[in-house]
Amino acid sequence: MKRRKRWLAAIMAAVMSMTLAACGGSATSGGTTAAGSTEAATTKAAADAKAPAEGGKTVITLWHAMGGVNGEATEALVKAFNESQSEIEVKSEYQGNYDDLITKLKAAMQSGSMPDVCQMYDIGTKFMTDSGHAIPVQDMFASTNFDPSTVMNIITSYYTVNGKQMSMPFNVSTPMLYYNKDVFKAAGLDPETPPKTFDEVLEFSKKIVESKAAPVGYAQAIYGWFFEQQIAGQGKFYANNENGRKAPATEVDFLNNGAGLKIFETWKKLMDSGYADNYGSTTADTQTAFFSGQTAMIIESTAILKNATASSDFEIGTGFLPKVDASAADGGVIIGGASLWMMDNKDEAKKNAAWKFIEFTTTPDSQANWSMSTGYFAVNPDAYETPAMKDFIAQNPNFTTAINQLKATPVNGYTAGVLSGVATESRKIFNEAMEKTYDGTYTPEQAVSFLAEKVNAAIANYNSSTK
Numbered sequence: 528m529k530r531r532k533r534w535l536a537a538i539m540a541a542v543m544s545m546t547l548a549a550c551g552g553s554a555t556s557g558g559t560t561a562a563g564s565t566e567a568a569t570t571k572a573a574a575d576a577k578a579p580a581e582g583g584k585t586v587i588t589l590w591h592a593m594g595g596v597n598g599e600a601t602e603a604l605v606k607a608f609n610e611s612q613s614e615i616e617v618k619s620e621y622q623g624n625y626d627d628l629i630t631k632l633k634a635a636m637q638s639g640s641m642p643d644v645c646q647m648y649d650i651g652t653k654f655m656t657d658s659g660h661a662i663p664v665q666d667m668f669a670s671t672n673f674d675p676s677t678v679m680n681i682i683t684s685y686y687t688v689n690g691k692q693m694s695m696p697f698n699v700s701t702p703m704l705y706y707n708k709d710v711f712k713a714a715g716l717d718p719e720t721p722p723k724t725f726d727e728v729l730e731f732s733k734k735i736v737e738s739k740a741a742p743v744g745y746a747q748a749i750y751g752w753f754f755e756q757q758i759a760g761q762g763k764f765y766a767n768n769e770n771g772r773k774a775p776a777t778e779v780d781f782l783n784n785g786a787g788l789k790i791f792e793t794w795k796k797l798m799d800s801g802y803a804d805n806y807g808s809t810t811a812d813t814q815t816a817f818f819s820g821q822t823a824m825i826i827e828s829t830a831i832l833k834n835a836t837a838s839s840d841f842e843i844g845t846g847f848l849p850k851v852d853a854s855a856a857d858g859g860v861i862i863g864g865a866s867l868w869m870m871d872n873k874d875e876a877k878k879n880a881a882w883k884f885i886e887f888t889t890t891p892d893s894q895a896n897w898s899m900s901t902g903y904f905a906v907n908p909d910a911y912e913t914p915a916m917k918d919f920i921a922q923n924p925n926f927t928t929a930i931n932q933l934k935a936t937p938v939n940g941y942t943a944g945v946l947s948g949v950a951t952e953s954r955k956i957f958n959e960a961m962e963k964t965y966d967g968t969y970t971p972e973q974a975v976s977f978l979a980e981k982v983n984a985a986i987a988n989y990n991s992s993t994k
Contacts, residue, residue, distance in 0.1 A: 583614075584613070584614060584615055584616045585614060585615050585616070585876045585877060585879075585880040586615075586616045586618060587615065587616070587617055587618070587642075587643035587644065587877050587880045587881050587884065588617075588618050588619075588620060588642040588643050588644070589605065589617055589618065589619045589620065589642060589643070589644045589645070589646075589884070590620055590622050590628060590631070590632065590642040590644070590645045590646065591619060591620070591621060591622065591628070591645075591646040592621070592622055592623065592624055592625045592627070592628045592646055592648070592865070593621070593646070593698070594621065594624075596900070596901065597698070597900075597901050598621055599900070600896075600897055600900035600901045601619060602619060603896070603900065604888060604893060604896070604897060605617045605619045607887075607893065607896075608884055608887045608888075611887065612883075614880075615880040615883060615884065617644075617884050620642070625647075625648040625651075625865070626951075628645070628646065628647070629647065629648075629651055629654070632645055632647075636658060636660050641660065641870040641871075641872055642870055643869070643870055643872060643874075643877045643878075643880070643881040644867055644868065644869060644870070644881045644884060644885065645867070645868045645870055646697060646698075646865050646866070646867055646868075647694070647865055647866060647868050648864070648865045649685060649862065649863055649864060649865060649866070649944070650947070650950035650951060652685070652686060652688070652693065652694070652866075652946060653688075653771070653946050653947055653948040653950075654948055655693065655694070655868055656688050656693055656946075657948065657993055660870060660871055661693065661694070661868050661869060661870060661871060662869040662870070662871045662878060663691050663692065663693045663694075663869075664692055664693065664694055664695050664867075664868075664869060664882070664885060665691045665692040665693075666691075667869070667878075667879075667882040667886075670879065670882065671882070671883065671886055673886055675692065677889060677907050677908075677909065678695070678696060678889055678906045678907060679906060679907075679908060679933070680938045681859075681862070681933060681934075681936050681938050681942065682696045682699055682862055682904070682906050682933075683696060684938050684942070684943040685861065685862050685943055685944050686866050687943070688772070688946065689772075693868070694866035694867060694868045694869075695866055695867045695885045695888065695889065696862070696864070696866050696906045697864070697865055697866050697867045697888065697906075698830070698864040698865050698897075698901065698903045699862050699863070699864045699903055699904040699906055700828045700829045700830035700862070700863050700864050700902075700903055700904065700929075701756075701828070701829050701848070701860040701861070701862055701863065701904075701929065701932060701933060701936075702752070702753060702756050702826050702827060702828055702829070702848050702860065702863075703826065703827070703828075703829050703845055703846065703847060703848055703860075703928060703929055703932055704721055704722070704824060704825075704826055704845060704846040704847065704848060704849060705817060705824065705825050705826070705827055705835060705843060705844075705845055706721055706823060706824040706843070706844045706845070706846065707741065707817070707820065707823045707824070707839075707841050707842075707843070707844075708841065708842040708843065708844045709841040709842055710735060710740045710741045710820070710823040710841070711731075711735075711740075711823070711844070713738065713740035713741075714731075714734045714735045714738040714740035714741075714823075715734065715738065716731060716734060716735070718842075718844060719844070721824075721844055721845070721846030721847075722824075722846070722849055723846070723847065723849060723850065723853070724849050724850045724851075724853045725793050725797070725849050725850070725851055726853070727849065728744075728745050728797070728824065728849050729744075729745075729796070729797055729800055729802065729803075731744060731745075731823075731824070732744020732745045732797070732800070732802035732803055732823070732824070733800070733802050735802070735823045736801070736802045740823065741820060741821070741822065741823040742821055742822070743802070743803065743804040743816070743821055743822035743823065744802040744803055744822070744823055744824060745797060745802065745803040745804075745822065745823070745824040745825070746803060746804050746805065746806055746813050746816055746817070746822040746824070746825050747794075747813065747825060747826050748806065748807065748808060748809070748810040748812070748813040748827075749805065749807060749808040749957075749958050749961045749962060749965075750808065750810060750954070750958070751950075751953060751954025751955070751956075751957040751958065752863060752954065753826060754787075754790055754954075754957050754961075755861060755944065755945065756848060756860055756861055757786075757790045757793075757848075757851050758781055758786045758787065758790065758941075759858055759859060759860065759861045759941045759942050759944065760848060760850050760851060760852070760855060760858040760859065760860070761786045761789065761850075761851055761852045761855045761858050762852075762855040762856060762857035762858040762941050763780070763781065763784045763785075763786035763855075763858075763941060764780040764781075764784065764940065764941060764945075765779065765780060765781055765944075765945035765947075766778065766779050766780050766781075766945045766946075766947060766986070767779070767780045769940045770940055770941070770943060770944065770945045770946060771945055771946035771947060772940055772943060772946050773940075775990060776945065776946065776947060776986055777986060777987070777990065778979075778983045778986060779978075779979045779982050779983060779986075781975070781979070782975060782976065782979040786851075787975040787978065787979070788971055788972060788975050789851050789852060790851055791960075791961070791964055791971035791972075791974050791975050792971045793851050794961065794964070794965075795964050795965070795971055798965050804816070804822060805965055808958045808962075810827070813825055813827070814827060814831065814835070814838075817835070817839070818835065818838040818839050820839075820841065826848060826849070828863065829902070829903075829904070829926075829929035830864070830901070830902050830903055831902070832845070832902050832923070832925055832926060832929065833902040833923075834902070836923070836925070843925060844925070845925040845928040845929070846928060847928070847931075847932045847935070848860055848932070857937055857939060857941060858937075858941060858942070859935065859936030859937055859941070859942040860932060860933065860936050860942065861942055861943070861944040862904075862933075862944070864903060867885050867888065869881045869882060869885065889906065889907050890907065891905075891907050891909040891910045891912070891913055892910075892913060894906060894907045894910035895910040895911075895913045895915055895916040895919075896915075898910060898916065898919075899915065899916065899919045904929065904930070904933065911930070947986070948986075948989040948990075948993075949982065949985040949986055949988075949989050952982075952985050953982045953985065956977075956978055956981045956982055956985075957978055960974040960975070960977050960978040961974065963977075
């Protein structure tokens with residue numbers, strides 16, 4: 528126990544600096560929010576844990592990071608569960624953004640005041656596993672005869688560590704191509720045929736700009752998630768030891784396997800062509816350029832599809848994420864988003880209650896309602912067979928692209944994604960490397976070497992803190 532507390536203290540200090548540095552435009556406000564409200568959040572969780580059951584019910588706490596429309600959908604899901612039975616009461620508590628949430632959870636781990644269920648973003652998976660404070664959801668399957676095949680394998684593979692499913696996928700998305708069909712028509716391109724490779728993206732962009740159909744053919748935010756996706760798309764590992772899933776990663780693999788260099792060269796070639804543009808690392812800026820008709824194509828999360836459709840006055844088309852290497856056969860997309868974790872509060876009744884809530888979130892109706900409300904994937908394939916979901920997809924045919932891309936992705940170590948304790952810091956370093964590539968400070972070779980060196984140092988630091 529003393530070892531665990533020392534480890535948590537070291538990791539908390541390290542990761543707080545990483546997450547605050549990487550948190551887009553919220554580094555200052557996010558840090559203040561996290562520091563200013565951690566004590567209140569953990570005190571409330573402790574009070575809830577000691578509170579007697581209400582009306583004979585087992586009361587459990589859910590911490591989440593879903594705001595706005597997604598927060599409303601989360602509350603609706605909790606309400607539906609509470610009304611579906613009379614033994615358990617779930618109290619949901621919004622903790623701010625993902626970085627706020629993980630900071631508060633680390634404090635709660637140290638103080639012994641954790642929630643019973645906690646949403647955690649995908650890149651927090653290794654931390655959660657290494658913490659020793661989580662109960663693997665797979666340990667609960669037999670208690671309710673849960674059939675794990677009700678959740679798509681390509682989705683659960685990300686959250687499976689050492690052969691055991693650690694958490695339950697909750698809000699799931701992948702990247703895909705968005706394009707302006709009106710611009711395609713004006714440029715003489717087939718509006719029903721999006722580019723499948725980045726060579727085609729460049730070819731299409733040239734026609735779009737030279738025909739004056741749009742000022743910019745293609746744009747993508749400088750975002751480390753896209754880098755990770757394009758490595759997986761080549762059927763290559765980001766890190767050694769099979770993405771850190773055979774054994775803890777000790778260094779990156781993208782330097783030696785050539786995948787990283789191909790990506791830097793591809794992005795640089797697009798920018799230097801004059802047919803693509805860079806709107807920076809704030810993804811909302813690239814989205815705005817697309818919504819306003821400034822650029823004809825972008826890659827973005829499937830989760831923005833509803834907003835993209837509502838925000839654009841032109842017909843949107845969607846396509847699979849273009850490939851960097853057209854010959855790659857084993858590649859595909861990696862899921863993003865977050866999952867639900869069971870926290871080990873040493874309370875059998877709360878543990879069983881937490882699992883029953885998590886299991887409820889996977890039912891076809893729950894998933895259908897969640898997907899239609901938020902735009903995230905339904906993780907249970909049976910959800911797509913519900914009447915409501917069939918009607919939704921008929922009215923939103925672009926959603927089929929996202930579903931088909933996920934189904935077409937092979938389940939393997941490449942598409943499971945990298946298991947890393949320094950993913951947030953790595954993405955920040957990638958942003959720096961790509962910006963310096965665009966402005967000519969680094970060649971693609973220098974940039975990928977810089978990235979590898981910095982990420983390797985971060986991995987070594989993390990690994991030393993867990994010994």
